[in-house]
Amino acid sequence: MKLTVLGASGATGRELTRQALQRGHDVTAVARNLARITVPDSGHLTRVAADVYDTEAITDALAGSAVILSGLGTATGDRPGVLTTGARAAVAACPDRIIWLGAFGTGASAAAAGPVTRAVLRVLLRAELGDKVTADHTVLKAGGTVFHCGPLSDKPVSSARRTVTLGQVPRRIFPAGVSRATVAAAMLDEAEEPLHPAATLVPLDR
Numbered sequence: 001m002k003l004t005v006l007g008a009s010g011a012t013g014r015e016l017t018r019q020a021l022q023r024g025h026d027v028t029a030v031a032r033n034l035a036r037i038t039v040p041d042s043g044h045l046t047r048v049a050a051d052v053y054d055t056e057a058i059t060d061a062l063a064g065s066a067v068i069l070s071g072l073g074t075a076t077g078d079r080p081g082v083l084t085t086g087a088r089a090a091v092a093a094c095p096d097r098i099i100w101l102g103a104f105g106t107g108a109s110a111a112a113a114g115p116v117t118r119a120v121l122r123v124l125l126r127a128e129l130g131d132k133v134t135a136d137h138t139v140l141k142a143g144g145t146v147f148h149c150g151p152l153s154d155k156p157v158s159s160a161r162r163t164v165t166l167g168q169v170p171r172r173i174f175p176a177g178v179s180r181a182t183v184a185a186a187m188l189d190e191a192e193e194p195l196h197p198a199a200t201l202v203p204l205d206r
Contacts, residue, residue, distance in 0.1 A: 003191060004028045004065040004095070006072050006086060008047075009036035012101060012152065013071025015184040020069075021045060023188060030061045052086040053079060062093035067191050069099045071184075074128055083128075083135035091142040097194055098144030099187045100136065104175045107133040108140070108200040109148040112169045120174075136200070145190050146200045149183050150175030157181040158205035163189070169202050178205050 003020050007013040008029035018039045020027045026044045029037050034047045050061035052072070062068060072086045090098050105113035105121045106129060113121075121129060136146045148166075161182045170176070186203035190196060 001192065002026045002028070002066050004030060004062060004068045006030050006052075006062070006068055006070040006090060007101075008071065009033050010071050010073050011154070012073070012180045012183060013037075014039055015180045016069050016071050016187060017045070019181070019184045019188055023192075028061075028065070030058075052082060052089055055089075058086075058089045059092070062089060062095075065093050065095045067097045067099070068093065068095045069187055069191060070101055072101065074131070080127065081131050081134075083131045084138060087135040087138040091138060091144075097191060097197075098139050098142060099191050100139040100144055100146045101183070101187070102136045102146045102148045102200070103132055104148040104150045104202060106148070107136045108146070109166055109169070109202065112166045112202075113175055114171070114173065116173055117175055140198050140200070143198045145194070145196050145198070147183060147187055147190075148200055148202050149178050150202075151177040152183065153177055153179045155179035155181065155205075157185050160206040161185065161204065162206070163201050163203050165196075166200055166202065170204075176204060178203055 009031035028046045048061045050057040068090045105117040163186045
């Protein structure tokens with residue numbers, strides 16, 4: 001498959017790119033800083049420099065994409081609304097599918113996370129919370145799939161990994177952590193076999 005990874009220079013974006021290449025896909029990796037896309041290239045990787053706030057550049061970068069997977073995140077100093085801007089750009093590209101990375105306890109998964117997690121996220125995320133919710137809504141409205149993840153680690157893909165719907169999430173005071181590698185694997189599974197359009201899913205290590 002031909003896949004486009006948005007936010008490919010971040011930790012999750014690099015993992016998406018690495019695993020997609022390992023699975024034999026052709027990958028277009030989009031990021032502001034191409035030097036940070038540090039993944040082995042077997043001849044199936046195209047690096048494209050684009051900022052989601054540069055309308056012309058991001059439009060050209062995403063044009064013709066069949067499947068867009070986003071590892072887009074926010075960094076210190078970013079302008080407000082980076083996730084919503086990226087989501088709108090992805091939708092405007094009219095791909096067959098969008099697979100989006102979100103945060104467990106926000107938007108659609110807020111009820112499943114419980115009141116303690118919601119309270120903590122309101123403090124930790126502050127203005128970023130609304131950006132996440134709006135970006136998720138933008139993708140879901142367009143028929144995309146959103147993955148809501150608990151605290152991320154750099155552990156390898158779990159042999160016991162699974163992906164559940166919001167109604168199947170285990171009840172906990174705080175959300176279970178999950179490795180970026182497991183998240184990337186779950187997102188790529190959905191890209192390869194789209195079973196959950198317009199749905200929010202939760203990847204788990206066990």
